[in-house]
Amino acid sequence: MSKNLIQVSQAFYKDLAANNAKVWWDAHRGAYDDVLKPAALALMDDLAPAISDLVDAPVKPKLFRPHRDVRFSKDKTPYKTHLHMMWTLDGVGRQNPVFFFGVGVDYVTVGSGMMGFDKPVLEDWRKFVDLDAKRIIGIVDGIEADGFKLREPALKRVPAAYPADHPAAHLLRMKGCIASKDIGQPADLGRAILKACEQVAPLTALLVQISEA
Numbered sequence: 001m002s003k004n005l006i007q008v009s010q011a012f013y014k015d016l017a018a019n020n021a022k023v024w025w026d027a028h029r030g031a032y033d034d035v036l037k038p039a040a041l042a043l044m045d046d047l048a049p050a051i052s053d054l055v056d057a058p059v060k061p062k063l064f065r066p067h068r069d070v071r072f073s074k075d076k077t078p079y080k081t082h083l084h085m086m087w088t089l090d091g092v093g094r095q096n097p098v099f100f101f102g103v104g105v106d107y108v109t110v111g112s113g114m115m116g117f118d119k120p121v122l123e124d125w126r127k128f129v130d131l132d133a134k135r136i137i138g139i140v141d142g143i144e145a146d147g148f149k150l151r152e153p154a155l156k157r158v159p160a161a162y163p164a165d166h167p168a169a170h171l172l173r174m175k176g177c178i179a180s181k182d183i184g185q186p187a188d189l190g191r192a193i194l195k196a197c198e199q200v201a202p203l204t205a206l207l208v209q210i211s212e213a
Contacts, residue, residue: 005039006185009103012036013081017105020077032066036083043101043190044085050194051087051099054201055208059087059099081105089204093211095121097204099197100180110196111148111180112204124213126159126172128206133168139202140171143179146199151178179203 012031016024044061052059064084070076082104089096099112117125129136140150153173158164162172171177179200186192 005036005043005189006103006108008039009036009083010105013083013103014105016079017081020079020081022078025079037063040083040085043193044087047190047193048087051197054194054197055089055092055204057092057208058090060090061085061087089208092208093213094118095211097207097211099200099204101193108183108185109180110183110193110200111178112197112200112207113151113178114176114207115178116176121211122175124210125174125177126162128210128213129168129171130162130166133166133171136171136206137168139206140179143200143203147181148179148200148203149181150174151176151180177203177207 012028015028040063044063048059048061062085064080064086066079068075068078068080070078082102084100084102086098086100088098095114095118097112097114100110102109114121144150151174153170154175155173158166158169158172162169166172181196181200183192183196
């Protein structure tokens, strides 16, 4: 199933996006419960040992639930129109980075990072970027050469403690660090995910180092 998980998922979520309501979900939930979810769990669990070996740390797999949290959202559609999973590095520091895989109607992505830094980790991220800018820029340049893109910085300006023309100004403006890329429609999905994880692993290792500081 893993080899066509992308196609089956995108067909399902395309229909869900056009009919995002409980009535439709209840009539079609068998496709999720009996096909998509078991295939996703199998892929997630199959890849966990290899990802653990890659980072030399235990990982905790997680498949995200299909229901949206609409309590504080203007968008009250009840269901997510994507399938997302992640592998969290376990016990590597104050805050654990993750690898993730996602399928949406128009994307198939793999990536790694920390969505938002806890305050002590954010402070140390800025210290590392300031003091070791050349090495960290090199890591970012390396993963970008493999097709990854960093999420846009949360801040418009460099924090006041650092010069506005800092060589790593765009990294200092970040409040989290996520890198991802679209892997298209690979013939061997598991192999493609692992390859992408290997490519982005230098960033993951940097985040582990900062988290351990």
